[in-house]
Amino acid sequence: MGEDYAETTRKYVFGTWRYQKTWNPKVITGAEGARFFDADGKQYLDFSSQLVCSNLGHGNEKVKASIADQAKKLSYIAPGFTTEAAARLGKKLAEVTPGDLCKSYFSLGGAEANEAAVKIARFYTGAPKLIARFRSYHGATSAAISLTGDPRRHYAPLTPGVVHAPDCYCYRCPFGLEYPGCGIRCAEYIREIIEMEGAGNVAAVFLEPIVGSNGILVPPDEYMPMLRSICDETGTLLVADEVMTGFGRTGEWFCVNHWGVVPDIMTLAKGISSAYIPLSATIVRKPIADHFEGDNLFCHGQTYANHPLACAAGLAAIEEYERLGLIIRAEKMGAILGKRLRELMDDHPSVGNVRGKGLFWGVEPVKDRETKEPFATRRQRFQPTVLSKMASEALGRGVYVMTVLNTMIVAPPLIVTEEEIDEGVSVLDEVLRIADAECK
Numbered sequence: 001m002g003e004d005y006a007e008t009t010r011k012y013v014f015g016t017w018r019y020q021k022t023w024n025p026k027v028i029t030g031a032e033g034a035r036f037f038d039a040d041g042k043q044y045l046d047f048s049s050q051l052v053c054s055n056l057g058h059g060n061e062k063v064k065a066s067i068a069d070q071a072k073k074l075s076y077i078a079p080g081f082t083t084e085a086a087a088r089l090g091k092k093l094a095e096v097t098p099g100d101l102c103k104s105y106f107s108l109g110g111a112e113a114n115e116a117a118v119k120i121a122r123f124y125t126g127a128p129k130l131i132a133r134f135r136s137y138h139g140a141t142s143a144a145i146s147l148t149g150d151p152r153r154h155y156a157p158l159t160p161g162v163v164h165a166p167d168c169y170c171y172r173c174p175f176g177l178e179y180p181g182c183g184i185r186c187a188e189y190i191r192e193i194i195e196m197e198g199a200g201n202v203a204a205v206f207l208e209p210i211v212g213s214n215g216i217l218v219p220p221d222e223y224m225p226m227l228r229s230i231c232d233e234t235g236t237l238l239v240a241d242e243v244m245t246g247f248g249r250t251g252e253w254f255c256v257n258h259w260g261v262v263p264d265i266m267t268l269a270k271g272i273s274s275a276y277i278p279l280s281a282t283i284v285r286k287p288i289a290d291h292f293e294g295d296n297l298f299c300h301g302q303t304y305a306n307h308p309l310a311c312a313a314g315l316a317a318i319e320e321y322e323r324l325g326l327i328i329r330a331e332k333m334g335a336i337l338g339k340r341l342r343e344l345m346d347d348h349p350s351v352g353n354v355r356g357k358g359l360f361w362g363v364e365p366v367k368d369r370e371t372k373e374p375f376a377t378r379r380q381r382f383q384p385t386v387l388s389k390m391a392s393e394a395l396g397r398g399v400y401v402m403t404v405l406n407t408m409i410v411a412p413p414l415i416v417t418e419e420e421i422d423e424g425v426s427v428l429d430e431v432l433r434i435a436d437a438e439c440k
């Protein structure tokens with residue numbers, strides 16, 4: 001018998017976002033395509049791309065080779081120098097992102113990308129305040145967790161200046177209205193908040209174009225264009241956090257492309273390197289880039305900014321999305337996945353709502369379809385719930401699916417096949433019986 005790495009991990013390493021005593025991690029030894037394997041040789045279908053980040057699937061040869069080649073040449077150099085990898089990734093991102101988004105700051109994760117966006121928005125506008133929404137997650141670091149509206153922000157003192165706005169959540173409209181008669185009140189209300197906070201005091205509105213871990217909330221088509229106009233009319237920057245939704249996840253290169261909206265700043269992570277190596281980017285439009293060309297100091301940086309290994313992996317990942325045609329594939333396979341998930345409503349009284357785009361879907365079970373009573377309240381964010389029980393049952397049956405509070409997040413790698421979609425959905429079909437049994 002070798003060393004028990006689960007036990008050693010439990011002793012020496014913190015588990016994230018959890019009570020430590022409940023952590024009993026599986027030891028994972030390998031992964032290939034849409035599957036990963038544990039130390040006992042059991043296989044799991046990755047139905048959430050880990051944390052919605054392994055967009056290319058596992059074991060991609062080109063990305064692995066790009067990291068190895070870069071490591072042989074140069075693993076690290078201070079960010080005051082540059083490399084072919086950083087230069088080419090910067091140029092490539094300017095090409096694949098919409099409009100005049102053109103200049104990037106490279107860091108290591110989504111939170112860092114948002115921290116940089118906060119600083120840039122404040123430097124550029126000179127305004128202190130920021131607007132974000134309640135059902136949102138923007139990262140664990142100081143400014144990013146302050147932007148975040150979900151219960152993870154309740155456990156630390158926050159940085160001042162963030163005002164939270166109501167969500168665009170049609171299934172449970174915070175205004176009690178119904179689309180399309182609502183006139184998209186949730187967007188209009190953000191104009192009201194900007195006015196009340198004092199136009200000129202608000203640097204930026206931060207939002208996930210489709211909300212990710214807070215429920216896969218897909219806005220109606222009018223929402224993002226309306227917010228773009230509101231921001232333009234009030235002199236406020238629009239920051240799209242595309243950390244989860246970027247790089248084909250929703251069936252477009254970037255989620256904002258669905259609505260032809262160009263944000264002033266876009267933050268990217270996860271799919272940018274398909275998680276092979278930590279990498280993130282904060283990309284800005286030309287007027288913001290130009291602002292820093294003169295006497296305005298770009299007062300931000302990190303030891304690992306523009307890291308050569310990360311930039312090489314990012315470039316290779318983007319080239320793989322192109323070479324394998326994965327953006328179009330996500331749209332095509334997403335239509336199949338969405339249809340299969342919607343069909344679950346026929347057999348399961350617990351399935352209240354199914355929503356998504358591309359390969360980014362949320363299934364929201366409820367105790368009662370009429371009253372929409374949820375299985376868990378926000379206060380139960382870190383407690384075992386009916387949904388976490390369903391996820392662990394699914395894992396036992398060989399399918400990994402991420403659940404957050406009341407939503408199952410179904411987001412397989414963009415390389416997923418129709419057979420794998422069928423396999424994953426059939427396990428969800430089985431475990432939904434757990435929720436059905438709790439229905440009123």
Ligand SMILES: Cc1ncc(COP(=O)(O)O)c(C=O)c1O
Pocket residue numbers: 051108109110111112114137138139140208212213241242243244269270
């Ligand atoms: C939309 C969004 N923004 C930011 C983050 C934070 O990214 P990271 O965990 O890489 O810091 C996440 C993480 O899940 C996210 O989903």
